[in-house]
Amino acid sequence: MKRAADRRSRPPAARNAERTVRATKDAGAEPAVVITHPERVVFAGLGVTKGDVADYYRQVAPWMLAEVRDRPLSVLRCPDGAGGGCFFQKHLGTRLGTHVRGVRLRDSTGQQQYLCIDDAQGLLELVQMNTLEFHPWGAHARTTTRADRIVFDLDPHAGIAWPAVAGAALLVRDHLSSLGLTSFARTSGGKGMHVVVPVNPPAPWPGVRRFARAMAEALAARHPDRFVAVAGEDKRVGRIFIDWLRNSRGATSVASYSLRARADAGVAMPLAWNQLRALPNAHAFTIVNAPAHLRRRRADPWRDIDGIEQALPRV
Secondary structure, eight states: OOOHHHHHHSOHHHHHHTOOEEOOOSTTOOSOOEESOTTSEEETTTTEEHHHHHHHHHHHHHHHHHHHTTSOEEEEEOTTOTTSOOEEEOBOOTTSOTTEEEEEEEETTEEEEEEEEOSHHHHHHHHHTTEEEEEEBSSOGGGTTEEEEEEEEEEEOTTOOHHHHHHHHHHHHHHHHHTTOOOEEEEOSSSOEEEEEEEEEEEEHHHHHHHHHHHHHHHHHHOTTTEEOSOOGGGOTTSEEEEOTTOSTTOBOOOTTOBOSSTTOBBOOEEOGGGGGGOSSTTOOBTTTHHHHHHHOSSOTTTTGGGOOBOOOOO
16 A cells, blocks of 8 residues: 555646545535546646545535525536536536435526535535536525625726725725625635625515615716726726626526636635735635635634624615
8 A cells, every 4th residue: 555645745636546536524424425537637737636626625515505505506517627618507407416406496498497405415416517616696595586695796807906906895895884784705716806795684686686786886986997887898998897797586606615617726715804905816715725725714704694684775
């Protein structure tokens, strides 16, 4: 048998080829999820394999499940790796796993079964089916007509430096605070930031959409040199687009701790507000360093998000 040090010195693909990953942390969740072809390279530039992806999601499952459990999901599946042909899936399919269930919802095509999971077993079953990204609704499966999360996606134009993005997120936080609303910060895993507002009691989607739009337009009017609230590449040159359009029934945003199917395997990472300016850039967290960051942090910066009671202000 090889010594542990010898195994650690080998590249991820070689290590994963020697084993079948069995990954779950849930007590009593048997049998464990079997990850086939763990040696398959998913992020080519990093040498990160399907087994490594499963290991990552196993590690973050205790925190990530709080963000995706019992919510309709869209997932990004990449059978040929992050650089291959990826596709979104939101409806329940066959052979996804025994812990992946359907939520019957009406959409433009009629009644459909939407994806939903409740535990780490379901999370890993979707990873086994080559899922890299998880995008939940801002509502729970049992109350899909009402939102309990509002997401403002700050999408900077090319060339805008990270300090400007961090400062913009803090401006959004302060504007929300002036309305009596507590908000939370998250890197998107790409170049931008998410500012997330919990709503408790949950509010009907039409009111949530009106509020999100009014909030974005107010910020753009107050800081026209920094923000724009209208989509379109030509309209946001040198500015940050406050994407409020994710706040409607059926729309999704990437989940906290989700990987992104990009070359650097970025991670959407929840942060405390006082951490923003210390970050070197918006994509500081990847599959390579996120687990170490989670081991070092003293507390979950989003630990109180579900316990906050705040109603949606009138527009």
